[in-house]
Amino acid sequence: MKYPPSLVALIRELSRLPGIGPKSAQRLAFHLFEQPAEDIERLSAALLAAKSELHTCPVCFNITDAELCDVCSDPSRDQNLICVVEEPGDVIALERSGEYQGLYHVLHGVLSPMNGVGPEQLHIKELLPRAREGLEVILATGTTVEGDATALYLQRLLEPLGAEVSRIAYGLQVGSALEYADEVTLGRALLGRQKIRG
Amino acid sequence: MKYPPSLVALIRELSRLPGIGPKSAQRLAFHLFEQPAEDIERLSAALLAAKSELHTCPVCFNITDAELCDVCSDPSRDQNLICVVEEPGDVIALERSGEYQGLYHVLHGVLSPMNGVGPEQLHIKELLPRAREGLEVILATGTTVEGDATALYLQRLLEPLGAEVSRIAYGLQVGSALEYADEVTLGRALLGRQKIRG
Amino acid sequence: MKYPPSLVALIRELSRLPGIGPKSAQRLAFHLFEQPAEDIERLSAALLAAKSELHTCPVCFNITDAELCDVCSDPSRDQNLICVVEEPGDVIALERSGEYQGLYHVLHGVLSPMNGVGPEQLHIKELLPRAREGLEVILATGTTVEGDATALYLQRLLEPLGAEVSRIAYGLQVGSALEYADEVTLGRALLGRQKIRG
Amino acid sequence: MKYPPSLVALIRELSRLPGIGPKSAQRLAFHLFEQPAEDIERLSAALLAAKSELHTCPVCFNITDAELCDVCSDPSRDQNLICVVEEPGDVIALERSGEYQGLYHVLHGVLSPMNGVGPEQLHIKELLPRAREGLEVILATGTTVEGDATALYLQRLLEPLGAEVSRIAYGLQVGSALEYADEVTLGRALLGRQKIRG
Amino acid sequence: MTQPVPHTARPVRRQRSASRSGVVLRRWKTPKGDLIVSLLTPQGKLRAIARGGLRGKHAGALNLFHHVGLQVYARPGDELAVIQQASLEGALPRLALPERHPYAHLLAELADLLFQEGEADEYGQQAFDLFAGALRGVAHHHDPEWVALVMSYKLLALAGFPQRTRMCARCGAADPQHPDPFGGELLCGRCSHQRALSPSSLDFLRGVVRRSVRENMDHPVPAEDRAPLWLGLERFVGVQVGRVRSWPHLHAG
Amino acid sequence: MTQPVPHTARPVRRQRSASRSGVVLRRWKTPKGDLIVSLLTPQGKLRAIARGGLRGKHAGALNLFHHVGLQVYARPGDELAVIQQASLEGALPRLALPERHPYAHLLAELADLLFQEGEADEYGQQAFDLFAGALRGVAHHHDPEWVALVMSYKLLALAGFPQRTRMCARCGAADPQHPDPFGGELLCGRCSHQRALSPSSLDFLRGVVRRSVRENMDHPVPAEDRAPLWLGLERFVGVQVGRVRSWPHLHAG
Ligand SMILES: [Zn+2]
Ligand SMILES: [Zn+2]
Ligand SMILES: [Zn+2]
Ligand SMILES: [Zn+2]
Ligand SMILES: [Zn+2]
Ligand SMILES: [Zn+2]
The missing domain is CATH 2.40.50.140 (Nucleic acid-binding proteins)
Incomplete structure (x- = not known):
């Protein structure tokens, strides 16, 4: 049996998406086949609209459909705080935590020489002009080796410019027992212990 | 922070897909944002093309883009064998097994009164005219209670029409040890034992 | 910090058990430490009692504490049916299925030359004298290549002795949809299809 | 078929162990049956020896076979640092991290009124006499609601006694990307950010 | 130490x-x-x-x-x-048989609707025994339709939805004998324009809750008189309990 | 933008x-x-x-x-x-047949010993093709023993373990014709007290690596002359490569 070319094409395009293997792509394709035409058209239109309307903010490199992103253009955000993250998705994660009221800077990656990513492949040169006395820069790259390397690299650049530089905390995730934490994390959690708030 | 409406719309559409929760939808949306415009356009076009070109075969209700599906229009397939399955995806699974050379009939579901599915919601009335003396109908619905009930229901209808009716085998999946099979399956595997091929 | 030797010894002995890694062994040891002394003594006694009282049945090589095992010594079991399995645990699985009333023969392994297991490492020579006209031998070794090879090997030996030889069924496990079965199993399930019971 | 009583007893005793369901207990029992008698005797002896020789240290309530535990009796450990943990297993986890050189105090639980655990069910009253000026107490109970509640309860008791009280850090576990952290942990990781070490 | x-x-x-x-x-x-x-x-x-x-x-x-x-x-x-x-x-593999399968669905769907999660009240064991017995009956009794009808009324009563059979559901008059096309209970002759139920149907409705399952099973309403009972049940459940999707498929087997 | x-x-x-x-x-x-x-x-x-x-x-x-x-x-x-x-x-379901199963085990065990993980050298594709072909041959050829013997020698050579067949493994003399009971290669008449190999066996050993699989298959050593070849192979692998557990089971089928 030969499959219809348009079915094959759809399965192929879907299986290019991250986290979607060939079997899931097939299941998705059959599911889409059963949906009303309007639903498919809406998905298709959403894809095209997102692609044509969205771009990165020229200041912080967050995703936006306006000239400046919603955070950069909000004067009520704390202008003395910039949180540096790897990816646009990290902005959403931090916003959802509800604990952060400052600005962002999205690097779009981490330093990883073996993957061909050096400082010039990231939005680092655009971060430096934002540094100044009185600014705190929170380095919130991941806690991987690459994330740590990127944070240390930035710290060296930012401190001479007068900014205060801090690193997001390592430690136990909330809701965990000690026995489920790995040794490296436990060691960091001990080192990073803080005076308790009474 | 307010997200751009076109980003929100894309995440919403993506999270309607089965198996894609809100977090995966968000990750997919950010991934798509980073892809070149051609890739997005190709995915979008594949969606529309699949929807407009594909329909069910009027004979067997498999998915096709032609008048008849590829199996129904292939004279080399065994015309005396019809395999009845629940979903179009099952056709692909059976074709991939390489063990089947007959025709198909896709019910598009199983009998499930509590979900509002009775015989008239399935492509059963179109199966009956295909039954005749000399035809073997293999009932390959799932091995659930609903799949069994559907098979028994079809057997009652098909046998008076002269067709020979058989059921796909229950038993141990290939590559399994007995201790990993459940009791119900083990019992069926014993009852269904077959004279060994020397 | 040095751990008390008796704690270390207990963790070491526990982590020898299959499926219990070093972390689980440690967790178990701490759990046992908190239990009342009677519980520990009961577990310890159960271990010693099982080891000293249990042995394999000289006829079928099932586990027993009597001269003959409970199946071999039960005249109401069907004496014309022997089910050949790999391990004593398989006997329990089959008994639990409630579908079997015959006798057993436990091989204590499968043929696997690359692991140094040939016919003489299994209880095969003790099976042959049990074969005779009128006996059905059900080969219920696993559905792996080794299980199949063992079944074929036994079939060659048993058929000349007049026994009828059958193989446990391959197929879909009960409760499964076709899309979750692998191709090999699907192919076998089609080949092994059976006339439906009306 | 009736199983030999000593087999049944062994399976029952094994299935009392945490994390070992009836099926695993059965598998373990069959495994033990196949082992040489010496191995079983060694396991049995290890159980009894551990139970008879181990007890809790009267100072810190860690597990020991001596009058004082190995940490309490080691003068080279930092006597000005006590780390309070829930369970003896937590001591092992912290020791393995290699980052800690102080003393311990094992509570043997956390406050959990709904499970009938109040301060008097824990080794809290024995902790208070250890507090003094110049001592730092690190509260390393789990990051659950109960662990937090226990930490806050202890902080109220310990501070008036002159001890400095700190809490193990909450944050991202090492090796993690932001997108895999939950919102609560992310919020805590931001709040707990620390001046970076250059 | x-x-x-x-x-x-x-x-x-x-x-x-x-x-x-x-x-x-x-x-x-x-x-x-x-x-x-x-x-x-x-x-x-x-x-x-x-x-x-x-x-x-x-x-x-x-x-x-x-x-x-x-x-x-x-x-x-x-x-x-x-x-x-x-x-x-x-x-109960016989529940897959076409003449039994839809009744098993009805009973399971009803039970799922009638009992709430985590409600471990004194009726828990009773409800479980009643439902398990109902499935056994549908699987093995020669008249699975009658099992389903009896057990549906029994389950409803146990879950706190007994039908009123002693007074007209609209005006309260005694000894109602006519079906209520909307609420599924009984109406008096003045409130209903429909034909009165058969004596055996009326006896069943008035006694089903009080009588044992065995008694109910031993005195079946003739098959040809059951349609109004099914209709009444469907209406009553629809009004009092909620949507049941199995109804249209009950007589498909 | x-x-x-x-x-x-x-x-x-x-x-x-x-x-x-x-x-x-x-x-x-x-x-x-x-x-x-x-x-x-x-x-x-x-x-x-x-x-x-x-x-x-x-x-x-x-x-x-x-x-x-x-x-x-x-x-x-x-x-x-x-x-x-x-x-x-x-x-290849036929690999479960008693007369073929042990040879498949031998070849797989050998391949597992001979090739290292992550070694993606230029011979990777060749080794894979050779091994896959060997299994197909064991599954379908009428003489699976011969397939296994030929392919074992081929795999050894490809993995860098060719046998020396031109000089005595002990003294270096030319044209050795006798089996070496310890190292599995060939010895001269002076170094060995064992009987010389048959001419076809000697021809096989000297040509197996150079000749194509097809050529080797087309000129089998008679079954009754193969025992010394198997023995030599077993010794050679034991000394040069390591322990192979399949040996004792090769002729059990
Ligand atoms: Zn911005
Ligand atoms: Zn078709
Ligand atoms: Zn026995
Ligand atoms: Zn101590
Ligand atoms: Zn009235
Ligand atoms: Zn020599």
């Missing part, structure tokens, strides 16, 4: 394991291949999830109408208990 | 997915019910783990001697790649 805190005083871990035994009322597949099941147990209804259940070792046991023993694991805050082990305690 | 960094410059994620296709050489069950498999692929040997493989949807495909396509996922630092998807690309 100090002994540890005795076991009874030790804090319960954040997670809880429990053994439950019950009959599968419904099962749903999630797109990921997990299986969510709703069971009726002597301790009330229970919903739980079997991860990877559709391809896993639990798929066989966790079939509709199976009586299963479960080991579940629930962490506080988790929406659904997770099934760790499942073993079959009883199956 | 600023465009994002082009895709090519984006950092690769910490995890890597890869597609591989190969033949299962060995499989081990872990006590947890996972399955570890060793495969020979055109890119070298690969070991990977299928979580829950023994009861999962991969159990069917991941059988001994199966040709499978795998989707594996390896995080740096992980000891074993994790199998995410497995599909069967070819099976």
